[in-house]
Every structure is written in C-alpha cells, then in structure tokens.
Amino acid sequence: MSVDDHTRKTILFFLGKWKTTRVSKDKLLQLKEELMKKDEAKPISLPQLKKIVRRVVKETSQAEKLKEIKLEGTTAITPITIPVTDNAFRQIVAFDIAASRRTIAKINEKIDDVREATDRQPKQFKQQLSSELTGMRRELDKLVVKLSEVERQLIIKGAKK
Incomplete structure (x- = not known):
C-alpha cells in the first residue's frame, strides 16, 4: 500500500510537532481527523493508520541515512544527484582521488611541453614563463600532498567501520 504525498506530509508534520515516533491512540485519532479533512479521503481504520505511520517513519529514517552527493563528469555535463551509502561514497572519493592524480600528471606533462617550446623565445x-611554470608545479605538488592526506584519512575511516 503506497502513501500519497499529502498523507506523508501530514504524518511527518504531526510527528515533528509531537517530537516522537511513538503515537498514542489520542494522537492517532487527531491525525485521522486531519487526514479526513482532505476531499477525496478514504475512510481508514486506526490499525491501518498505525501501519502507515510506521511505514512513513521507517522510510524517512532510511532516507536520512542515505547521503546525497553530486557527481559531475569531467565534461561538465549537468550534475546528477544520487543517494549513496557510506561505503560507496568512500569508493567514489577514492576513484576521484585517482582521477585527480592522473589529471595532475597530465598537467605536469603539458608544463614540460611548454617549457621545451619556450627554448626558442627571448x-x-x-x-618569466619559467618562474610561472615553477609556481604552477609547486601548487600541483601541494595538491598531490593534500590528495595523499585525504586518501590516508579515507583509509583510516574505512578501517574503523
């Protein structure tokens, strides 16, 4: 049995107002009255309402456990939002770190190419170009160190769980 959005919002509103997930008979009656105010409301028994409340509480708690993250492709296509568990999140971060290292290596190669191409310049x-390239390389080295630190922390946090 699915729960429509209006019912779900009403139940969550009442649960938030009561600040509890346990519902007494009086509170169930109050909730039932509120739900019956809707025009196309179907009559519902208290045991059914109690099951619906439990289902909404369970689904809400599961949704809170999931984290939403945005994954952006390197081509800057519209980001997509997907729910991810902690373990999957760690795997995504580890993959992202590896991709960042590959990108830094490519940038270093391009810096070397530019440096070789400047041999024919005044x-x-x-x-001036050499000092700029050296500064860029230092920044890239700092990024590599930071990536290593993030990867180390990720491994430590993964081992704790």
Missing part, C-alpha cells in the same frame, strides 16, 4: 620571456 631570454626575458623565458625567465
């Missing part, structure tokens, strides 16, 4: 331009 001395002042070469010095």
